[in-house]
Structures are given as C-alpha cells and as structure tokens.
C-alpha cells in the first residue's frame with residue numbers, strides 16, 4: 001500500500017476494493033471498506049468509484065443504478081450525477097409522478113456525489129481514500 005501526505009498533512013491511502021476480474025464492463029458493484037460503502041464500476045476502459053449510497057435517500061447505487069452518458073442515475077427517484085466529478089444533474093425528478101419527486105426532493109438538500117480516484121494494482125481495483133472510518 002502506498003501512502004503520501006495530503007495538503008493538510010494527513011495520510012492518503014490506496015485500498016483494495018475488489019478483484020478486477022469480478023467487474024464486467026458497464027457494470028458496477030457495492031464494496032465496503034471499513035465502515036464506508038462505495039460503488040465501483042467500469043465504464044468504457046476505465047474504472048470509477050463513488051460513494052455507495054445515493055445522496056438523496058441513501059439507496060445503494062449499485063442496486064439498479066443506471067449508467068448512461070457518463071452519469072449515474074439512482075433507480076429510486078432518478079437523482080442523477082456526473083461520474084467525472086460527481087456534480088448533480090437532477091435531484092429527485094421521479095418522472096413517473098413529478099409532483100411526488102418534487103416533494104421527496106425537498107426532504108433533503110441537493111448534494112454532489114463524492115468521486116474517488118481508482119487504479120489497478122495487481123489483481124485489484126484500488127480506491128484512493130483520504131478520510132475513512134474503520
């Protein structure tokens with residue numbers, strides 16, 4: 001494991017997330033490291049990692065989340081974020097019943113999705129973490 005100082009002097013670390021052969025192109029999986037949950041996926045030829053739970057109402061994003069046009073869309077109320085930087089695209093639009101989505105959207109403040117750096121080291125996809133509870 002490689003560690004180096006962050007800007008604040010705190011150590012950052014690469015953590016094994018899962019074996020790369022367990023992840024098929026276009027798919028994603030939930031991974032738990034310490035007390036944190038992540039979604040790790042493969043898009044085109046690159047891997048990505050995000051926090052694992054939707055920022056709206058904490059649905060596990062790999063459980064039915066759709067990846068399209070470089071974005072992840074939660075299956076519950078269709079909150080959507082860019083995978084490149086986690087920025088919010090849509091907050092709880094729930095197109096099936098938009099008024100219901102709007103109401104649910106007001107239950108929590110819109111937030112961006114945290115994105116983590118990834119790399120392949122040996123057989124593993126690793127995630128770079130700076131703050132982790134264990």
Ligand code: FES
Pocket residue numbers: 054055056057058059074075076077078079092
């Ligand atoms: S829990 Fe994901 S959009 Fe509501």
